[in-house]
Amino acid sequence: MIVSHEWLREFVPHSQTASEVGAQLSRHVVTLDGLESLRSDLASFVVATVVEAAKHPDSERLSVTKVDDGSGELLDVVCGAPNVTAGHKYPFARTGTVMPDGLVIARRKIRGATSNGMLCSARELGLGQEHDGIYTLDTDAAPGTPLLSVLPVGDVRLDLDVLPNRPDLLSHLGVARELSALNSVTLRMPPEIPALPAHDSVGASVFGETEATADGVSVKLEDITSCPRYIAVIIRGVTVGPSPEWLVARLKSVGVRSINNVVDATNYVLHGFGQPVHAFDLSMLAGQQIVVRESREGESLVTLDGVQRTLHTGTTVICDGERPTALAGIMGGEASQVNEHTTDVLLEVAWFDAAFVRRVRRSVQLSTDASYRFERGVDAGFTGKAAGYAASLIVAVAGGTIGGVIDVGSAPTAPKPVRLRGSRVALLLGAPIAAAEIERTLASIGCVMTADGDAAWNVQPPTWRHDLGLEADLIEEVARLIGFDALPDVVQPFRPGTVPDHALHVMSRRVRDAAVAAGLAETRPMPFVASAADESLRVRNPLAEDEPYLRGSVLTTLATRAEYNLSRMQGHVRLFEIGSAFVASLDRLPREEVRVAALVMGAVRPPHFTEPQPPSYDAWDAKALAEELVRAAFPGERVIFEPAADDVLWQIRLAGANEVLGAVQRLTIDRPVWASEAFGVELTLGHMPSADVAPHGQHAHGQGAPRAGSSWASVRYTPLPTSPAASFDLALLVPSDVSAGRVDTLLRETAGELLESLELFDEFRGPGLPDGVRSLAWRLTFRHPERTLRDKEIDGRRARLLQTLERELGVRPRTS
Amino acid sequence: MTLDEFLSACRQLAADAPAAIAVAQSPAEFADVRTQLVGRKHGRLADLMAQLTTLDAEHRRDAGRAVNDVKAAIEQLLAEREAAVAAASRTTDALDLTMPSRARWQGSLHPVTLVIDEICEIFRELGFTIALGPEAETEFYNFGALNFPPDHPAMELHDTLYLGKDTLLRTHTSPVQVRTLQQYAPPVRVLAPGNVYRRDFFDATHAPSFMQLEGLAVDEGISFADLKATLGEFARRFYGGARRVRFGPSYFPFVEPGAQMDVEVDLGDGKGTRWVEILGCGMVHPNVLEAAGLDSERYTGWAFGMGPARIAMSRHDIPDIRLLYDSDVRFLEQFAR
Structure with a gap:
């Protein structure tokens, strides 16, 4: 929202600078996004003092001066003005300055004397036509001060970030009301506009009806829901032409181009008072009538922007006797627009329902200054006054007389009164505010206060403040007008909360630390993917059609990121992410799984002089990484790594559960020849509940998850050994159809309870072994809790183990 | 050549060898002296061997024995000298301690995570715990329960990605407020970090998915003064003790009064301090408390929301938000320490 500093001053006379106004608004009303001087072309000019002035030796007209521009060194400047006087201050353009006419000031010789810059006249600065001499400044400012800070020239635009709760600020009047309240300055309506003649004196005003006629023109309201009130003012005998200079300047100050006097007057009312109004060429309205009705399927209309729009039902249109001629609350029609031949005008000042305008604006995809205001809410208490201002302004700038006023429908309801308690103000703000201050x-913002008990009021908000519907809304007004910074800010004692850390957060922190410890870099890529894997979810209205799906796997995103790195010649990639994957579900919301994914490729360690070429990550490293992540996620749980097929190496399950939690896999990614293989791990940490906690307006207290228990509590101390252990190795010939896992299991089952540890320490394949057989070697360690094991006992175990292995699996010892 | 001459040459070689070997220190020098003395092609011993054929046949056996003796003696000298040099080097400079360690890869956390962690730590000191909620949400939790009027321009501040007719990707972490208040009775003091989504183009300053951090305190007697005090204390702990903060008006449908907090920061660009908006905040709207089944007369509360990515970008001079998403290992590794 752009407002002009000068235009505001017309409503609220004050002497603050634009930046002071902006700062005040930012503290109490609305954030100032920026200030723009409308004479920013003068930004580089400075104040300079002429220290000496002497006649040019070779010219009658010229003076050679010494100028102090604050730079610390006196400049030689040649000046042609008769009034240049030593000791006076003038606007000065240093070399390099661009003049308003585009000329660049350069260092140059004038009749043999060097000139370093230019002392300027009012005309040269674009400040008037006067060219009798240079502009003498009456100022105490030091040389070098920017000219704009001492010369009150040009207007300043304030760019305000008006949020949707404050549509009343979408006009100069609205912003001025706030300044008036903050500075206790009385609001003043612009003097150049007389009020509208009383309705009675100009014809039919049948407020409350839905149909009326005046001055030969009739208005009929068929759609009272979307258009509760419609005022038409008939103005006859206007002369359409250029606007007066003041009006052009006002509109220009807020960035609106002048079109003609009638249209400019309507724009002035919109920006000045926040009421959108529209002028029709009365002669173009068939049947001299206006009908406000719902659109019909297939009707069409060419709007002011020259676009042919085909309408559907559900839109409200302003029609003449035959066809639609404007989109209600949004834009007028081209056919009935005011042009240079227009003599009679029908001025529309209506109040359209906000939700309705919003819906239509979205369906026709056309946003205008008018629709922007209507859909946020226009002051329903100002419709009549706006009609008066608009009609009078048209008459003032375009001539003509008011032929009649038709006012049909009724004013929408005013905001309801709100009860306000001083005690509640004190509770919410943390400080008692005196009743008089409240x-x-x-009252300063237009509320009418009626005492209702001790330090309590019934507050009637003004018609332009529909946002003040609750006690808290009024308390906000008190707080912001006093100033949030004026309220106390002392830390008070507090009670500890009842909410435990979310279990998934606690788990994620552990997993995250394990991944970092394993040398991985955390990443947070965009969770959208290009193609639909099974069950992945499509966003209904994606912004980028190339990535419209929500990922069903976190590892997939990491694979894409690895490819990104490879395309930048980065082959050592170790990434992890903890994030959500989405799985379609029969419930309303998709199932959301919080997962950790890790991707590794390249060297397992940085090169070192003892190992110039470290090995690359392989399946065993990936398995170890998965084990570390699983341990961090599910400490103390027994986890099964189940051999799988193809690129999936292992599937991960918790012992005793069927659900697969994740997998370790070899990744197929787009990989240049120099890059090594990539491996990935993905593990589901848990699922994020998304069912409604309780119905609207209810709670489910007492059912929240308790704090997660400790995983260490179950650890039981094992007494430290007091007797020696005995170990032996078994080197075995294992046929290819027997897995190490089966041998391992059988060894454990057969070894007996004194087995302390079992460790696979060697694998050998190759010459010297029968075809299809590999050699695997285990070390077995036995310990009796109380005594030393005898050799015979050990030998007996070895013999029994070998016997069982041969019988059950056909595995024999390797003899050579 | 006579046998005497030959034997004399052998003796000469044997006599010269110790001096030549004694100066060798490095492996290269050992190789050189070995070649020079007993090299197969051009060494002095090889030269002598070549002379063997010029001797009378009956003298060759003696000559050959003499050559072999010399060779054995030289080899022994070389071996002893090499062992001595190696032993000396072991005792004097066995480890060159200036050489680098056998390092492991350094893992790292994402810069946005680092910011979130720091913020969470500070609020933990102030008695807050961590709450989470789903990213795929219902319109009710994302808008309705948060006092967004249906079909209102306020919704336009949140360009929403929809999954279904009334299901969407949450546009802020505020739904966690309602879920938490429904689940746990006050006092509630929680922080809710999480991913949120907006229908925004992916450019240098916008991303369609980004992290947000929500805070909520609800109990009896909680006031705007508590909000100011707690958030001000946070700012001082996060940015450093002397920071000034200020509060200005703002609007979020789910708080009333609504405000924003600015912090005076020095970005180190030589332009001095300036005010930077870092969070939106306010007193929890009574309609939000009621939507969560709480009596809004009895309970009050405050809430805030902030964007850790912007803070991360500002403090690390990251010029383009896309760097946070690209996952370039050269970027991520800068945050390993």
Whole structure:
């Protein structure tokens, strides 16, 4: 929202600078996004003092001066003005300055004397036509001060970030009301506009009806829901032409181009008072009538922007006797627009329902200054006044007389009164506010206060403040008008909360630390993917059609990121992410699984002089990484790594559960020849509940998850050994159809309870072994808790183990 | 050549060898002296061997024995000298301690995570715990329960990605407020970090998915003064003790009064301090408390929301938000330490 500093001053006379106004608004009303001087072309000019002035030796007209521009060194400047006087201050353009006419000031010789810059006249600065001499400044400012800070020239635009709760600020009047309240300055309506003649004196005003006629023109309201009130003012005998200079300047100050006097007057009312109004060429309205009705399927209309729009039902259109001629609340039609031949005008000042305008604006995809205001809410208490201002302004700038006023429908309801308690103000703000202060602040913004008990009021908000519907809304007004910074900010004692850390957060922190310890870099890539894997979810209205799906796997995103790195010649990639994967479900919301994914490729360690070429990550490293992540996620749980097929190496399950939690896999990614293989791990940490906790307006207290228990509590101390252990190795010839896992299991089952540890320490394949057989070697360690094991006992175990292995699996010892 | 001459040459070689070997220190020098003395092709011993054929046949056996003796003696000298040099080097400079360690890869956390962690730590000191909620949400939790009027321009501040008719990707972490208040009775003091989504183009300053951090305190008697005090304390702990903060008006449908907090920061660009907006905040709207089944007369609360990515970008001079998503290992590794 752009407002002009000068235009505001017309409503609220004050002497603050634009930046002071902006700062005040930012503290109390609305954030100032920026200030723009409308004479920013003068930004580089400075104040300079002429220290000496002497006649040019070779010219009658010219003076050679010494100028102090604050730079610390006196400049020689040649000046042609008769009034240049030593000791006076003038606007000065240093060399390099661009003049308003585009000329660049350069260092140059004038009749043999060097000139370093230019002392300027009012005309050269674009400040008037006067060219009798240079512009003498009456200022105490030091040389070098920017000219704009001492010369009150040009207007300043304030760019305000008006949020949707404050549509009343979408006009100069609205912003001025706030300044008036903050500075206790009385609001003043612009003097150049007389009020509208009383309705009675100009014809039919049948407020409350839905149909009326005046001055030969009739208005009929068929759609009272979307258009509760419609005022038409008939103005006859206007002369359409250029606007007066003041009006052009006002509109220009807020960035609106002048079109003609009638249209400019309507724009002035919109930006000045926040009421969108529209002028029709009355002669183009068939049947001299206006009908406000719902659109019909297939009707069409060419709007002011020259676009042919085909309408559907559900839109409200302003029609003449035959066809639609404007989109209600959004834009007028081209056919009935005011042009240079227009003599009679029908001025529309209506109040359209906000939700309705919003819906239509979205369906026709056309946003205008008018629709922007209507859909946020226009002051329904100002419709009549706006009609008066608009009609009078048209008459003032385009001539003509008011032929009649038709006012049909009724004013929408005013905001309801709100009860306000001083005690509640004190509770919510943390500080008692004096009753008088509450009354003063709320009255200053137009609320009508009626005492209702001790330090309590019934507050009637003004018609332009539909956002003040609750006690808390009024308390906000008190707080912001006093100033949030004026309220106390002392830390008070507090009670500890009842909410435990979310279990998934606690788990994620452990997993995250394990991944970092394993040398992986955390990443947070975009969770959208290009193609639909099974069950992945499509966003209904994706912005980028190339990535419209929500990922069903976190590892997939990491694989894409690895490819990104490879395309930048980075082959050592170790990434992890903890994030959500989405799986379609029969419930309303998809199942959301919080997962950790890790991807590794390249060297397992940085090169070292003892190992110039470290090995690359392989399946065993990936398995170890998965084990570390699983341990961090599910400490103390027994986890099964189940051999799988193809690129999936292992599937991960918790012992005793069927659900697969994740997998370790070899990744197929787009990989240049120099890059090594990539391996990935993905593990589901848990699922994020998304069912409604309780119905709207209810709670389910007492059913929240308790704090997660300790995983260490189950650890039981094992007494430290007091007797020696005995170990032996078994080197075995294992046929290819027997897995190490089966041998391992059988060894454990057969070894007996004194087995302390079992460790696979060697694998050998190759010459010297029968075809299809590999050699695997285990070390077995036995210990009796109380005594030393005898050799015979050990030998007996070895013999029994070998016997069983041969019988059950056909595995024999390797003899050579 | 006579046998005497030959034997004399052998003796000469044997006599010269110790001096030549004694100066060798490095493996290269040992190789050189070995070649020079007993090299197969051009060494002095090889030269003598070549002379063997010029001797009378009956003298060759003696000559051959003499050559072999010399060779054995030289080899022994070389071996002894090499062992001595190696032993000396072991005792004097066995480890060159200036050489680098056998390092492991350094893992790292994402810069946005680092910011979230720091913020969470500070609020933990102030009695807050961590709450989470789903990213795929219902319109009710994302908008309705948060006092967004249906079909209102306020929704336009949240360009929403929809999954179904009334299901969407949450546009802020505020739904966690309602879920938490429904699940746990006050007092509630939680922080809710999480991913949120907006229908925004992916450019240098916008991303369609980004992290947000929500805070919520609800109990009896919680006031705007508590909000100011707690958030001000946070800012001082996060940015450093002397920071000034200020509060200005703002609007979020789910708080009333609504405000924003600015912090005076020095970005180190030589332009001095300036005010930077870092979070939106306010008193929890009574309609939000009621939507969660709480009595809004009895309970009050405050909430805030902030974007850790912007803070990360500002403090690390990251010029383009896409760097946070690209996952370039050269970027991520800068945050390993």
